Amino acid sequence: MRSETAPAIRLEEYQPPAYRIDTVHLDVQLDPAATTVTATLSLARQAGTKAGTPLVLDGDELTLTGLKLNGEELGSQDFTASADRLEINAPPASPFELTITTQINPGANTKLMGLYRSSGTFCTQCEAEGFRRITYFLDRPDVLAVYTTRLEAPKAECPVLLANGNLIETGGVAGSDRHYAVWHDPFPKPAYLFALVAGDLAQVPDRFTTASGRDVELNIYVEHGKEGLCDWAMDSLKRSMRWDEQVFGREYDLEVFNIVAVSNFNMGAMENKGLNIFNDKYVLADPDTATDQDYANIEAVIAHEYFHNWTGNRITCRDWFQLCLKEGLTVFRDQEFSADMRSRPVKRIADVRLLKSHQFPEDAGPLAHPVRPRIYHEINNFYTATVYEKGAEVVRMLKTLLGDDSFRAGLDLYFDRHDGQATTIEAFLACFEEAAAIDLSRFALWYEQAGTPVVAVQSEYDPERQTFTVKLSQEIPPVPGQKSSKPAVIPLRFGLIGPNGEDMDLSAPEGATVSGDVLVLDKAHQEVTFRDVASRPVLSLLRGFSAPIRLSQELQPDELLFLAAQDNDPFNRWQAVQTLAMQDLVRLSSLIRRGDSGKPSEDVIRVMGSVLTDTSLDAALRAQALTLPSEADVAQEIGKDVDPDAIFAARRLLREAIALSHGSELLPLITSLAPAGAYSPDAEAVGKRALANRALHYYAASGDDDAARLVWDRFVAADNMTDRLAALTLLVHDHMAQEEAALDHYRKRHEASSLAMDKWFMTQATAPGDRTLDKVRALMKHPLYDSSNPNRVRSLLQSFATGNPTQFARADGAGFELVAESVLAIDKRNPQVASRLLTSFRSWRALDPQRSVLAESALLRISSCEDLSRDSRDIVDRTLQ
Ligand code: ARG
Numbered sequence: 086m087r088s089e090t091a092p093a094i095r096l097e098e099y100q101p102p103a104y105r106i107d108t109v110h111l112d113v114q115l116d117p118a119a120t121t122v123t124a125t126l127s128l129a130r131q132a133g134t135k136a137g138t139p140l141v142l143d144g145d146e147l148t149l150t151g152l153k154l155n156g157e158e159l160g161s162q163d164f165t166a167s168a169d170r171l172e173i174n175a176p177p178a179s180p181f182e183l184t185i186t187t188q189i190n191p192g193a194n195t196k197l198m199g200l201y202r203s204s205g206t207f208c209t210q211c212e213a214e215g216f217r218r219i220t221y222f223l224d225r226p227d228v229l230a231v232y233t234t235r236l237e238a239p240k241a242e243c244p245v246l247l248a249n250g251n252l253i254e255t256g257g258v259a260g261s262d263r264h265y266a267v268w269h270d271p272f273p274k275p276a277y278l279f280a281l282v283a284g285d286l287a288q289v290p291d292r293f294t295t296a297s298g299r300d301v302e303l304n305i306y307v308e309h310g311k312e313g314l315c316d317w318a319m320d321s322l323k324r325s326m327r328w329d330e331q332v333f334g335r336e337y338d339l340e341v342f343n344i345v346a347v348s349n350f351n352m353g354a355m356e357n358k359g360l361n362i363f364n365d366k367y368v369l370a371d372p373d374t375a376t377d378q379d380y381a382n383i384e385a386v387i388a389h390e391y392f393h394n395w396t397g398n399r400i401t402c403r404d405w406f407q408l409c410l411k412e413g414l415t416v417f418r419d420q421e422f423s424a425d426m427r428s429r430p431v432k433r434i435a436d437v438r439l440l441k442s443h444q445f446p447e448d449a450g451p452l453a454h455p456v457r458p459r460i461y462h463e464i465n466n467f468y469t470a471t472v473y474e475k476g477a478e479v480v481r482m483l484k485t486l487l488g489d490d491s492f493r494a495g496l497d498l499y500f501d502r503h504d505g506q507a508t509t510i511e512a513f514l515a516c517f518e519e520a521a522a523i524d525l526s527r528f529a530l531w532y533e534q535a536g537t538p539v540v541a542v543q544s545e546y547d548p549e550r551q552t553f554t555v556k557l558s559q560e561i562p563p564v565p566g567q568k569s570s571k572p573a574v575i576p577l578r579f580g581l582i583g584p585n586g587e588d589m590d591l592s593a594p595e596g597a598t599v600s601g602d603v604l605v606l607d608k609a610h611q612e613v614t615f616r617d618v619a620s621r622p623v624l625s626l627l628r629g630f631s632a633p634i635r636l637s638q639e640l641q642p643d644e645l646l647f648l649a650a651q652d653n654d655p656f657n658r659w660q661a662v663q664t665l666a667m668q669d670l671v672r673l674s675s676l677i678r679r680g681d682s683g684k685p686s687e688d689v690i691r692v693m694g695s696v697l698t699d700t701s702l703d704a705a706l707r708a709q710a711l712t713l714p715s716e717a718d719v720a721q722e723i724g725k726d727v728d729p730d731a732i733f734a735a736r737r738l739l740r741e742a743i744a745l746s747h748g749s750e751l752l753p754l755i756t757s758l759a760p761a762g763a764y765s766p767d768a769e770a771v772g773k774r775a776l777a778n779r780a781l782h783y784y785a786a787s788g789d790d791d792a793a794r795l796v797w798d799r800f801v802a803a804d805n806m807t808d809r810l811a812a813l814t815l816l817v818h819d820h821m822a823q824e825e826a827a828l829d830h831y832r833k834r835h836e837a838s839s840l841a842m843d844k845w846f847m848t849q850a851t852a853p854g855d856r857t858l859d860k861v862r863a864l865m866k867h868p869l870y871d872s873s874n875p876n877r878v879r880s881l882l883q884s885f886a887t888g889n890p891t892q893f894a895r896a897d898g899a900g901f902e903l904v905a906e907s908v909l910a911i912d913k914r915n916p917q918v919a920s921r922l923l924t925s926f927r928s929w930r931a932l933d934p935q936r937s938v939l940a941e942s943a944l945l946r947i948s949s950c951e952d953l954s955r956d957s958r959d960i961v962d963r964t965l966q
């Protein structure tokens with residue numbers, strides 16, 4: 086029989102907890118196979134709870150070995166216990182103390198939720214519902230308690246003992262080889278922010294003085310031998326701490342801030358109070374093993390987790406429906422931090438690329454859900470691009486609508502009013518309504534409605550009356566569970582560009598709310614007329630991507646070319662180049678699909694040529710403009726009856742045509758842009774490497790021997806991972822003669838670095854060509870493949886499923902089969918990794934009929950599995966619905 090779908094949890098059914106937990110004392114006797122946890126909870130009935138109401142605590146795979154109420158052993162008639170539940174039948178009327186002893190087996194915990202071991206280190210992951218795998222508890226974010234944690238372990242095996250808060254006591258255990266540490270966290274927190282770490286780790290120390298002069302001890306803990314890979318993470322941490330003081334007025338609040346890097350981690354990182362635990366890929370870096378992108382990711386994730394201290398920890402979520410309250414806001418904050426550290430337009434382009442490639446497809450397929458969902462079966466499946474990235478866009482729109490000062494005033498009010506609380510999106514928005522004296526009830530729809538609004542634009546210039554009229558309309562295409570929608574409040578940043586390339590000075594138009602350069606669209610249809618417009622302007626709309634929408638604007642090729650060359654908004658300049666390329670790729674794909682041979686547009690080739698040679702533009706921006714829309718982006722634009730092979734061929738054709746026309750411009754870019762001096766991940770050096778490698782990517786497309794030689798030479802001579810990986814990717818993805826030699830060379834050089842070897846697996850898994858499938862199967866048997874390591878699984882299988890459209894969606898169905906088999910195998914040990922891999926099927930209905938039938942049968946095969954985890958059951962059910 087098919088496994089059951091977990092019961093639905095609904096926002097409208099929220100009930101406050103019947104009991105309060107004020108303090109938690111944990112005593113953890115660490116042992117790889119039999120860890121004993123004694124939890125002493127001080128509990129009290131909430132006002133409004135009837136006397137005698139049973140106390141029901143959550144558990145998950147727990148063994149109860151002791152239970153006392155106010156120090157007295159509880160009789161078996163007074164409670165019922167199972168692995169996932171502990172019920173105290175009739176708790177006393179006055180506040181009482183419950184002492185619960187559980188035994189757990191961290192060594193056997195392959196789900197990596199709760200207490201588990203990563204390369205011998207004890208560590209925890211409690212968000213969302215992992216604490217209940219450690220002890221019975223009211224495991225919900227609106228139960229806030231003050232924690233004191235005593236850890237005890239053999240001193241030789243676990244010299245390092247860490248938990249949340251400040252260290253208050255350490256010592257040896259008399260007559261044994263054990264020692265202990267006691268940590269106290271004075272800030273009330275929900276259980277999902279609990280953490281402990283114990284093991285033999287190296288400590289990289291530093292210090293930080295806060296704005297008000299308090300001295301904070303900083304540490305990064307890593308495996309021995311990796312101390313030298315922490316400089317960038319530590320530097321990023323200190324810059325994050327300073328920035329949050331300067332930009333948001335938020336200071337750190339404990340005596341110590343610890344970060345631990347572990348190699349087995351389901352997600353990116355976790356913001357546990359005072360003890361952040363990280364996937365080591367977001368901590369460890371040196372120029373030889375980390376790319377520029379890795380450096381940027383580390384900076385962003387370190388900042389993200391640090392920023393959670395205020396947006397997430399000091400103020401947390403009332404329930405898991407409010408996840409975007411902490412995640413959307415914190416992503417917005419880390420995006421702003423990175424923008425301030427680097428180039429703002431380049432960062433914006435990167436964020437929008439990510440949004441369009443991850444969130445837009447999610448929002449257009451069977452897994453679409455509102456930024457604040459109303460129903461879930463498994464909360465771990467809602468750590469999505471919609472909650473995180475679209476959630477950040479909503480905060481960004483709020484800032485655009487309110488202006489910088491009111492936005493800051495609203496946030497200050499939020500920090501002030503809700504510090505120490507578990508709260509909601511409504512409470513968050515109310516702070517901005519008050520601070521800015523504005524009604525946000527319609528804006529709040531962004532949290533309620535799924536789907537990406539499509540905004541259609543038409544414009545008309547009347548030379549006699551000197552008016553320019555813009556007609557706008559908006560609509561959200563139907564998504565699961567949402568057939569109709571209401572008009573959203575959409576801030577559109579814009580400019581009217583005159584023939585001289587300058588933005589025109591505008592007097593307030595009729596028909597819309599316009600403040601400064603922002604036009605607010607808030608009706609289904611709206612017409613806006615600008616007066617005294619002396620000549621026909623070109624409308625530059627959605628500057629800076631001011632709203633997460635799709636724009637359907639019929640711009641003529643000459644207008645797009647004009648914007649690509651003239652727009653004062655760097656984002657829209659980039660967008661114009663992308664739109665030109667996209668239009669051509671869609672056209673070429675459909676020609677190829679019909680068996681015709683297409684010829685790339687001269688306009689696109691010319692525009693790419695001017696970007697290549699325009700030295701007035703920032704190198705990073707040029708590299709971004711020269712990067713063609715991805716295969717997935719084009720598939721999304723086409724929307725239905727998608728043939729990935731045709732899209733691949735279209736991109737290849739355009740790339741070759743650009744290479745052929747601009748051969749002579751490419752070579753100097755490749756050779757002359759090397760940043761001088763030692764490697765540095767600063768914006769300028771990163772931009773130069775990106776442009777040189779983009780030029781190399783085109784140059785290699787010529788396919789001649791000189792090009793192949795140059796790629797190989799750069800591969801061998803590279804003194805940093807960015808250049809080495811760029812060359813390796815070309816050698817492997819273009820199937821150059823030295824493909825295998827390069828892979829060998831790389832493997833020998835980087836065998837000892839697990840993070841560098843992830844890139845080796847990924848490069849092969851994402852190679853086009855029908856030999857890749859067998860290669861991936863062979864790599865699953867490689868001695869360095871480890872199906873218990875989430876990073877390794879993602880580098881091979883997730884990147885195959887999401888980064889190799891032609892091979893995942895092979896016309897013979899073998900790609901789908903491989904991923905389905907893998908999901909089923911992984912699901913048995915780690916449901917979160919399996920269900921994440923399973924989401925790679927989310928756009929299956931958009932494929933051509935032959936492929937979608939094959940995808941469906943792979944999904945049905947997964948669905949028919951009898952003992953699927955609730956994580957994978959939830960995703961497969963929704964994907965097939
Ligand atoms: N709060 C973490 C972050 O955004 C993510 C934790 C997600 N964990 C999970 N099991 N779903 O930084």
Ligand code: ZN
Pocket residue numbers: 389393411412415
């Ligand atoms: Zn987060």
